[in-house]
Structure formats: structure tokens, C-alpha cells
Amino acid sequence: MAMLGKRRIPAARRERQPVPTTSGPKPDDGSLIIERLAHDGRGVARNADGKTVFVDAALPGERVDVAIHRQRKRYDEAHIRERLSTADSRVEPPCIHATRCGGCDLQHLSVDGQRAHKRQVLIELLGRQAIEVPGDVAMLVGDAAGYRRRARLGVKCDAQGRVHLGFRARGSEQLVDIDSCHVLAPPLAALLPRLRAQLESLEAPRHVGHLELLLTDADIITVVVRQLRDVPEDAQRWRAFAAREGLACALRRGRQSTDLIWLGDQPRLITVVEGGRRQLSLALALAPGDFLQVNAEINQRLIDTMRDWLALRGDERLLDLFAGIGNFSLALADDVAGVTAVEGSHEMVARLRDNAADNALDMTVLQADLGDPGAAVEDLLAEHDTVLLDPPRDGADALCRRLAASDVARVAYISCDPASLARDATHLLAGGFVLSRLAMADMFPHTAHLESLALFERPGRLERPDRLEREKRLERPAPQDGSLGSPVSGGKH
Numbered sequence: 001m002a003m004l005g006k007r008r009i010p011a012a013r014r015e016r017q018p019v020p021t022t023s024g025p026k027p028d029d030g031s032l033i034i035e036r037l038a039h040d041g042r043g044v045a046r047n048a049d050g051k052t053v054f055v056d057a058a059l060p061g062e063r064v065d066v067a068i069h070r071q072r073k074r075y076d077e078a079h080i081r082e083r084l085s086t087a088d089s090r091v092e093p094p095c096i097h098a099t100r101c102g103g104c105d106l107q108h109l110s111v112d113g114q115r116a117h118k119r120q121v122l123i124e125l126l127g128r129q130a131i132e133v134p135g136d137v138a139m140l141v142g143d144a145a146g147y148r149r150r151a152r153l154g155v156k157c158d159a160q161g162r163v164h165l166g167f168r169a170r171g172s173e174q175l176v177d178i179d180s181c182h183v184l185a186p187p188l189a190a191l192l193p194r195l196r197a198q199l200e201s202l203e204a205p206r207h208v209g210h211l212e213l214l215l216t217d218a219d220i221i222t223v224v225v226r227q228l229r230d231v232p233e234d235a236q237r238w239r240a241f242a243a244r245e246g247l248a249c250a251l252r253r254g255r256q257s258t259d260l261i262w263l264g265d266q267p268r269l270i271t272v273v274e275g276g277r278r279q280l281s282l283a284l285a286l287a288p289g290d291f292l293q294v295n296a297e298i299n300q301r302l303i304d305t306m307r308d309w310l311a312l313r314g315d316e317r318l319l320d321l322f323a324g325i326g327n328f329s330l331a332l333a334d335d336v337a338g339v340t341a342v343e344g345s346h347e348m349v350a351r352l353r354d355n356a357a358d359n360a361l362d363m364t365v366l367q368a369d370l371g372d373p374g375a376a377v378e379d380l381l382a383e384h385d386t387v388l389l390d391p392p393r394d395g396a397d398a399l400c401r402r403l404a405a406s407d408v409a410r411v412a413y414i415s416c417d418p419a420s421l422a423r424d425a426t427h428l429l430a431g432g433f434v435l436s437r438l439a440m441a442d443m444f445p446h447t448a449h450l451e452s453l454a455l456f457e458r459p460g461r462l463e464r465p466d467r468l469e470r471e472k473r474l475e476r477p478a479p480q481d482g483s484l485g486s487p488v489s490g491g492k493h
Helices: 111-128 186-200 232-245 296-310 329-335 346-358 375-383 397-404 418-430 467-474
Strands: 043-046 052-055 063-071 075-083 138-140 150-157 163-168 175-177 208-215 221-227 248-253 259-262 269-275 280-286 317-321 338-343 364-367 386-389 410-415 434-441 451-457
Touching: 052 063, 111 418, 111 434, 138 296, 150 175, 150 186, 163 186, 186 208, 186 221, 186 232, 221 232, 232 248, 269 296, 269 329, 280 329, 280 346, 296 329, 296 410, 296 434, 296 451, 317 329, 317 375, 329 338, 329 346, 338 346, 338 375, 346 364, 375 397, 386 397, 397 418, 410 418, 418 434, 418 451
Parallel strands: 052 075, 138 434, 221 248, 317 338, 317 386, 338 364, 386 410
Antiparallel strands: 043 052, 063 075, 150 163, 150 208, 163 175, 208 221, 248 259, 269 280, 410 451, 434 451
């Protein structure tokens, strides 16, 4: 148990952990037996020659007759021609578009089976870096239907002038027409048929690239139309549609550089999180294009779990990196002595600063390129004992290298890519951190995508940095514009 949560150095170099398979005799009729699931949710089998075959929508234990649709040197990709046996975990997909739409690729697997698979993927990817998982992996789960509060729908006109509205087909750029969606929040799903009718009424629907839908906590529906070319008559049609439906509508005009034009009054878009010892209800303003977790229920579970794991005493100094509009830093600000939030996007920095003021929370808000952190970020690490990371999919490689060399006592890492987390964790563990807690967050039910929360701590170094030295550092003058002097980049997307 002494090595739990640490990176183990194996006696012989190994890059992969062995993966359990359903071993047994190979069928002699050319069919395949699915041994396990790949990380992306496809079934994995081996043909008679031992070559790996990835099979769409196949589940472990099933015997399937397949058709190969793509051959590679080391593996083939296939789809089921006939399923000869059925796994107990297979269910009827709840969405009628499941077999074609590329949005939800695991609806044929039970929800419990999906979550067990995602947890195993997280454990396996950490294991490939020889990182031992600390005890049980917590499961942060919620409603598997109607959870998605934002989405982007493609729009296309075919050669016959027919309008297509929907999501991309699996492995294709082709649009799948949809008039319902199992995972969209009910108010957004109910709007789909009316959006299609609106597109068909336009003068030039071919100049619409896509639609962005957003549902905020005040039950305001926002539709942002990607208008590739200005069509004044259609702008008026969208204005009338917004008034008729009681929603907010904006045009994002242009092909390369774009501007956002509201058709009517600009709404105040709010998301709400619960935070602090007093369980404050915090209102966070946002704008179309800002990063916002699609699943509000799981987002709150992440906040609550982080607060529980950190067991904040009130004297900590928290540094929130990739802070966005303040989702985590504002929720935890009431629990600590001070918060510094750093974000890459100038626009989100401005909203984060306003959100802190609107919720009467005192915090420092700075802008910096967190993908290429400089000396100013290193100074911030020296001034804080607890760090929160919520990076984009490519992770925080450079930051974690700097964290490994810092005196930070704890790092809470929210990850949307377990492979990036595993890579970054190796830097932290090499710097003396231990992986003490781990959770899988089912942010996107019915898909192979998973989020995770990891807590890294330095054993015996959870005492706070010397207060006098810290206060000396804090006396340095801050830039007047709230910037650390780096170009805009490094924000969540």
C-alpha cells in the first residue's frame, strides 16, 4: 500500500498493461469473437491470422460475421454483417438515429456497461504509464437522457435544394437529418422541427453553415446562426422567428473572421453553480462561444467532489488555471483565504472579473498563455499552495512540468482526455506528488468520451508556504490591465 498512487518503475520496460480477453477457440466459419472494447467503444477481435479487427457496435463475448470496410497494415476496421450471438449488456438504443448519427456511439451498450467501460479505460491509460490507481475509482454519474444544454447542428443544402439539419454520420462528413435527440435538453430537442421549417423558409439556406444551440439556467434558449454570407432578408426572417418562439437569436457572420450580431435585445446568459461553505447559489454570466460544460448536473458533481476531497480549512491560497468564466474558482472562493484565476481568453477574463464582482467575491483575475507558461506563472505557483487545473483536451504538459518543480502542496486536475491526464501525471509523480484520489465523471452518457478528476498531493508537505515570504511576493506590483504579458491562448474550447 505504500506505493499506492505513485508511479511504479517496472523491472523490465513495458509500455502497456496486459488487457484481459475472452480467450477460446477461434470459430472456423470465418466469424469473429469480440474479446473486449477499444477505448473508443468499438469491439476488438482477432481474425484467423491473428490480425486485430475493430468492429463497430460490437460488444465483448459476441460472435459476429463482419464486413471489412478499411484495411490497414496492422489492423482492419469492420462493421457487423450479422450478429450470431448477443451479449447480456446489449440494449436497444433509445434514439432512433443511433445507428447512423455519429454523436452517440455507445447507445447499444447498457448505461452501467458504458460507465464500467469508461472507468476501465481511465485505469488502463494510467496503467500504461505504470501509475497505480488509489483504491476505488469514484463514479460521478447523473441522468443519461436530456442532459445536453449546448450543441452544434450542421446545415447543408443538397443539389436538389433540400435542407438537411443534424449531426454528422459516424466516420463521415455526411449530415444525418434528425427531428429528435435523446441527449439534448428537452427544450432544445423540442425546437428541432421548428428549426428545420425555419431553414426551409429562408431565401438562401445554403449560406447557413451551422446552428449553435444553448440553454441557460434562466431557461433562455439561444440560437446562433453561422451566416457565411450576409442575406438581409434572411436576417429579418430569423428576427421574426426569435420573436415568435420567445428565444434569443444572433448571427455569427463571415467565413474567416466573424462578428456576432444580435437580432433584438442581447440577453443576459446565466449559468448557476452552488459553492462555498454557505452553499451560495452563484450566477455566472457567459456569452456564445465561451466554454461551458454541456452537462450541468455532472459539472456540479465535480465541484462538490473537489470541495470534499480538498477539505479546505479556510487558510489556503488557490490558483485556478484555465479558469474560463469562473466555474470552479468562484464556487470555491468562499472556502479559501484567497483565489487567483488565470485564463487565456481576453473575453472570458473580462467576464470572469465581472462574475466575481457580481457575486461579491474578492479574487485576482489574470490573463496568460498557459500553453507556454513563463516566469510570471512560475511566480504564481510559488505564491499558492493549492492548484486547480481544467485544461483543454491536449492537457497541460508544460504547466505540469513546472508544477513538479514547485512547492505546491496539492493539485486538483479536471481532465477531458485520459491520455493527456496520464502523460501529465507522470510529471507530477516524478516531482514527488502522489495520486491520492481519482474519479470518472460521465459527462457525456452514450458516448465513449469521459471526464475525470484526479487529486495529487505531496506527502508530508501539505503545510502552507512561509507566510512572510509569500506576503513579500504578493507585494510586487500587478500589471494595470490584469495581464501577465502573454498572448491570448491556452483557454478551454
